[in-house]
Each structure stands twice: as structure tokens, then as C-alpha cells.
Amino acid sequence: MFQLISLSVLVLSAALAPVFANSPAYPHKTTLRTSCGSPIELDPIYITMLIIVIQIELIDARGTAEPQGVSTMFYPMIKDILANTTGGVSQPVEYPAGPDQNTTSGEKFVLDVINQGLRDCPGQSYALFGYSQGATLILNALDQLDAAALSLVKSVILVGNPYRIPNKLSNVNGTAQKDHAESVGMFATSAIQNNSTVPQLSTDVDRSGKALDYCLEGDGVCSYDTSCSCALPAGHLSYGLADAVQNTAFQHVVSRIEPPSHTAKSGGGA
Numbered sequence: 001m002f003q004l005i006s007l008s009v010l011v012l013s014a015a016l017a018p019v020f021a022n023s024p025a026y027p028h029k030t031t032l033r034t035s036c037g038s039p040i041e042l043d044p045i046y047i048t049m050l051i052i053v054i055q056i057e058l059i060d061a062r063g064t065a066e067p068q069g070v071s072t073m074f075y076p077m078i079k080d081i082l083a084n085t086t087g088g089v090s091q092p093v094e095y096p097a098g099p100d101q102n103t104t105s106g107e108k109f110v111l112d113v114i115n116q117g118l119r120d121c122p123g124q125s126y127a128l129f130g131y132s133q134g135a136t137l138i139l140n141a142l143d144q145l146d147a148a149a150l151s152l153v154k155s156v157i158l159v160g161n162p163y164r165i166p167n168k169l170s171n172v173n174g175t176a177q178k179d180h181a182e183s184v185g186m187f188a189t190s191a192i193q194n195n196s197t198v199p200q201l202s203t204d205v206d207r208s209g210k211a212l213d214y215c216l217e218g219d220g221v222c223s224y225d226t227s228c229s230c231a232l233p234a235g236h237l238s239y240g241l242a243d244a245v246q247n248t249a250f251q252h253v254v255s256r257i258e259p260p261s262h263t264a265k266s267g268g269g270a
């Protein structure tokens, strides 16, 4: 769906923000972001202006202590998705990712982006990604979206989910095959012991085919091993390097994104 907004309006309403904050991939282009999230890319010699209408926002929530920006666990897949789709932008969740696991501000960030899109940006949809603390954040955010907003979420990728519980249809192993393991995530284990709520995919989302919840062998965070005293099991740090995870998640997201009805428009004005 192409939004007919004149270039001058787009420029005037531009809230300057990088589209792919820590990507070195587009060093020669200046990218402005409009209030609707539509980026305008100005090429280095300003001969052509390209208006790309956002079709899909890739919202990723990083894990504890990772620096603000795209999580290293999602960097390869997000880079590939952007390269293989038109109108995609990366939008890392802004939140502390601190040791206290307080995801409140990040949940609000996700809700604000999607609800504002629902109001103002017809035709825009969302793919969500969460790693570790970021997986908790995405689970909590999904729980707070109403049906209309949820329908715009086309894909959910979780890796190293500390609240992972068995028997979810979306549970997959490192090769994206159904994971029948009975193991329980680290925080889910203590939450169950304390009779407190376990954040989890709703039955609807779990059954929708939108979501994949990856747990690598040896990741004691999503598959808690009481006999392992290791603070951060190696498996938990390996998703970014696991080609099978990156490739299958890439395929999943791309297959869930509806083909764009309109791609790009070149020329100086609309």
C-alpha cells in the first residue's frame, strides 16, 4: 500500500533518526525517518531521492548487557531480511537490558511503535525478535497488544527464552524442527516454584504459525539444567553464530511477510 504524501510533508515531518543505527551497510546514504517511520534516503550526490514506504518493521529486543542496537544474536538474520525485502527497516527496542531484568520501558517502546503504526501507518506490519531478557520483553509486550495490533505482527522469533515451557507448538530446536523436550527455562523454573505467572505465548499466537521459539542444545537459560553451575552456558551465547538458526529464522520471517504491493518511487517529489 503506497501512502501518497508529498515529499515536502515527509521532510518537514521527519524525525531524524537512523534506520539501522549500528549498521555499517549504508555508509553513503543519509536516512531520515518520518513520523510514520517512512525513511527517505538521500544518495551522496543528491541527484535522486528515493522514498521507500515501510512495509515491515523488524523490532528486536536484545539480551542482558548487550549494547543498545541490534542484538548480535539477530544481526545476520536481520541483515539478510533487509537485503531480501523491500520496505523493511530495523528498529531495535530502546530499553536498559540491565541485570535487574526490568523490561517495562522496552515493552512500552514496542507497544508504542505498533499502536502508533496501527493508527497512522496503514499497510505497515511488524516482525518481532527477542533474545533472553529481550524474549521476556517480547512475550510481555505481545500479551498487551489487542487483536487489531496483534494482526499486524506477522512473525515472532525468540531465542534463549528464559521462560520457555514445554509443549508449545512454537518450540523448535537449532534446526527449526519441533522440539519435544520437556525441559523448562531458567526463570520459568523459579516462577513455577513460586507460583508466579510465567510469561508465555498465548494459545492463539502459539498456534498461529507466526512464532518460532529456538533453544539450542546446551543453552541452560531456555533449558535449565539444575546440575550445571555455569553462570552463562555457552549455548546461550551461540545463536548469532548458528547458521541453521539464522537461515531458518530468515526463511520463516521472509515467508511470513506479505509481498509488497508497491516498492519504491524515485524522483524529486510526489
Ligand SMILES: *[C@@H]1O[C@H](CO)[C@@H](O)[C@H](O)[C@H]1NC(C)=O
Pocket (backbone or CB within 6 Å): 080, 083, 084
Ligand atoms: C537474499 O538476497 C540476496 C541479494 O539479492 C541473494 O543473493 C540471496 O540469494 C538472497 N537469499 C535468499 C535466501 O533468498
Ligand SMILES: *[C@@H]1O[C@H](CO)[C@@H](O)[C@H](O)[C@H]1NC(C)=O
Pocket (backbone or CB within 6 Å): 102, 103, 104, 105
Ligand atoms: C521498572 O522500570 C519502570 C520504568 O522504567 C519503573 O517505573 C519501575 O519502577 C521499575 N520497576 C522496578 C521493580 O524497579
Ligand SMILES: *[C@@H]1O[C@H](CO)[C@@H](O)[C@H](O)[C@H]1NC(C)=O
Pocket (backbone or CB within 6 Å): 173, 174, 175, 177, 178, 217
Ligand atoms: C532437531 O530435531 C530433529 C528431529 O527431532 C533432529 O533430527 C535434529 O537433529 C535436531 N537438531 C538439532 C540441532 O538438535
Ligand SMILES: *[C@@H]1O[C@H](CO)[C@@H](O)[C@H](O)[C@H]1NC(C)=O
Pocket (backbone or CB within 6 Å): 189, 190, 191, 193, 194, 196
Ligand atoms: C522465586 O524463587 C527463586 C528460587 O527458586 C528465588 O530466588 C526468587 O527470589 C523467587 N522470586 C520471587 C518473585 O519470589
Ligand SMILES: *[C@@H]1O[C@H](CO)[C@@H](O)[C@H](O)[C@H]1NC(C)=O
Pocket (backbone or CB within 6 Å): 193, 194, 195
Ligand atoms: C504454590 O501453590 C501450592 C498449591 O496451591 C502450595 O502448596 C505451595 O505451597 C505454593 N508454593 C509457594 C512457594 O507459594
